[in-house]
Amino acid sequence: MRARSVPDPALQLAIERLHAQYAHALDADKLEEWPEFFTENGRYRVTTAENEERALPLSVLYAEGRAMMRDRIQSLRHANIYEPQRYRHMISSVLVEPIDAGIVQSTANFVVLRIMQDGDTATFASGRYVDRVSMRELQYVERVVICDSRRFDTLLAIPL
Amino acid sequence: MRARSVPDPALQLAIERLHAQYAHALDADKLEEWPEFFTENGRYRVTTAENEERALPLSVLYAEGRAMMRDRIQSLRHANIYEPQRYRHMISSVLVEPIDAGIVQSTANFVVLRIMQDGDTATFASGRYVDRVSMRELQYVERVVICDSRRFDTLLAIPL
Amino acid sequence: MRARSVPDPALQLAIERLHAQYAHALDADKLEEWPEFFTENGRYRVTTAENEERALPLSVLYAEGRAMMRDRIQSLRHANIYEPQRYRHMISSVLVEPIDAGIVQSTANFVVLRIMQDGDTATFASGRYVDRVSMRELQYVERVVICDSRRFDTLLAIPL
Numbered sequence: 001m002r003a004r005s006v007p008d009p010a011l012q013l014a015i016e017r018l019h020a021q022y023a024h025a026l027d028a029d030k031l032e033e034w035p036e037f038f039t040e041n042g043r044y045r046v047t048t049a050e051n052e053e054r055a056l057p058l059s060v061l062y063a064e065g066r067a068m069m070r071d072r073i074q075s076l077r078h079a080n081i082y083e084p085q086r087y088r089h090m091i092s093s094v095l096v097e098p099i100d101a102g103i104v105q106s107t108a109n110f111v112v113l114r115i116m117q118d119g120d121t122a123t124f125a126s127g128r129y130v131d132r133v134s135m136r137e138l139q140y141v142e143r144v145v146i147c148d149s150r151r152f153d154t155l156l157a158i159p160l
Numbered sequence: 161m162r163a164r165s166v167p168d169p170a171l172q173l174a175i176e177r178l179h180a181q182y183a184h185a186l187d188a189d190k191l192e193e194w195p196e197f198f199t200e201n202g203r204y205r206v207t208t209a210e211n212e213e214r215a216l217p218l219s220v221l222y223a224e225g226r227a228m229m230r231d232r233i234q235s236l237r238h239a240n241i242y243e244p245q246r247y248r249h250m251i252s253s254v255l256v257e258p259i260d261a262g263i264v265q266s267t268a269n270f271v272v273l274r275i276m277q278d279g280d281t282a283t284f285a286s287g288r289y290v291d292r293v294s295m296r297e298l299q300y301v302e303r304v305v306i307c308d309s310r311r312f313d314t315l316l317a318i319p320l
Numbered sequence: 321m322r323a324r325s326v327p328d329p330a331l332q333l334a335i336e337r338l339h340a341q342y343a344h345a346l347d348a349d350k351l352e353e354w355p356e357f358f359t360e361n362g363r364y365r366v367t368t369a370e371n372e373e374r375a376l377p378l379s380v381l382y383a384e385g386r387a388m389m390r391d392r393i394q395s396l397r398h399a400n401i402y403e404p405q406r407y408r409h410m411i412s413s414v415l416v417e418p419i420d421a422g423i424v425q426s427t428a429n430f431v432v433l434r435i436m437q438d439g440d441t442a443t444f445a446s447g448r449y450v451d452r453v454s455m456r457e458l459q460y461v462e463r464v465v466i467c468d469s470r471r472f473d474t475l476l477a478i479p480l
Contacts, residue, residue: 006170006173006174006177007173009169009170009173009329010326010329012173012177013173013326013327013329013332013333014326017326017327017332017415019413020412020413020414020415021415023412023413023429024413024415024427024429024448027429027448049246086369086468088429088431088446088447088468089412089413089429090250090252090410090412090413090429090431091412091413092180092183092249092250092251092252092410092412093179093180093183093184093249093250093251094180095177095180095181095184107184109183109184109187109248109249109250111248111250111273113431113443113446113468115446115468115469117470118471119469119470119471121442121443121446121468121469122281123273123281126248126273126275126281127248128184128187148246148248148273148275148281149275149279149281150277150279151278151279166330166333166334166337167333167337169329169330169333172333172337173333209406250410250412252340252343252409252410252411252412253339253340253343253344253409253410253411254340255337255340255341255344267344269343269344269347269408269409269410271408271410271433282441283433283441286408286433286435286441287408288344288347308406308408308433308435308441309435309439309441310437310439311438311439
């Protein structure tokens with residue numbers, strides 16, 4: 001059912017650190033750094049838990065390779081002349097499993113809060129990150145963001 | 161006041177991993193796995209911070225032994241023909257203290273979000289887990305869920 | 321951009337443990353323990369992300385040294401004859417960087433929930449802790465609480 005074996009502390013903490021750096025970059029609105037968390041051909045996919053369970057190949061959002069990610073950030077920057085809201089990522093329950101030579105799978109829970117200018121705070125998104133991480137580069141080969149909600153609008157605004 | 165001594169990294173991370181596996185099992189609606197996180201005679205208890213502070217022996221919910229836990233899950237499955245909501249556990253601030261031969265106490269903060277089908281997300285429960293863990297089996301000998309709120313209805317729906 | 325080097329597991333976990341003990345002390349309403357988390361001359365500062373980005377020297381709240389912190393707690397205790405609400409700290413994404421002999425910088429995300437007596441739960445504050453920790457005493461030399469919201473009232477109630 002569940003693997004009892006505990007990963008090496010250094011490996012576990014390296015993955016948690018990658019997730020933490022990712023979270024802090026996004027929360028600090030350093031969106032231009034976002035593609036650098038992925039390998040050159042890394043994949044980023046946002047989907048809903050409902051799609052995932054039905055094994056529907058639909059993604060709400062899909063980017064393959066850093067070039068496509070950079071394009072996406074540029075579009076975001078142009079679309080959002082003025083973005084007064086803030087985001088805050090909380091990540092927990094990081095389960096790490098070595099799956100291949102130099103590749104580690106990580107599953108983690110996340111909640112992203114959105115804080116409006118007047119202080120109103122709401123849950124913007126919640127769900128699971130299912131990642132494959134290259135340990136050589138300490139970058140995401142793949143990050144799949146599986147959102148609990150199926151409201152699409154919230155999933156499209158910023159990288160999660 | 162507070163112990164300065166830092167536990168062994170492998171011990172700390174083993175406990176955090178157990179909590180993470182527990183959280184992911186519940187969030188994935190794998191309720192049938194829930195009893196397996198406890199020792200054969202393990203105890204699960206849900207109470208409120210208010211009861212706990214007044215040292216009231218009342219528990220909102222109590223289960224002793226895996227057999228009772230399996231019964232509880234079966235009842236839940238029969239009662240809830242159709243459960244469109246999802247839950248998301250966030251766990252943090254895990255304090256580990258070895259207390260006995262092979263037994264570790266863990267105190268951790270938790271928040272459980274409930275995500276309705278239309279995307280509405282609310283805090284379903286928050287509070288502290290106070291656990292005793294058998295390191296041999298890496299299972300809970302006792303998990304006490306101390307909820308901040310005293311609203312009973314929310315505490316009865318699913319294992320927290 | 322971001323340091324790839326991973327800190328020593330024992331160091332990382334010692335900092336996370338300090339943050340966890342701090343969180344549990346506050347959530348258990350042990351406010352009198354709060355000054356003990358700081359070095360004798362430690363500094364505690366609450367500010368907003370907006371002030372921080374504009375490099376405004378304004379702090380919403382400032383305390384230097386344990387004596388001032390004890391005064392603050394005493395005032396709080398006198399002002400709040402009856403405080404039925406509870407708080408719950410969630411901390412995640414702890415980034416640790418050794419910066420000096422015996423001094424470590426830590427950046428972490430936090431969310432504090434407030435649970436009212438009737439069970440209503442709301443986000444009380446969210447933001448970042450930016451800390452400098454003395455590793456000898458395992459105490460904060462400085463804790464800067466950078467809140468996402470600029471609503472001042474919520475920032476003044478209790479130590480965050």
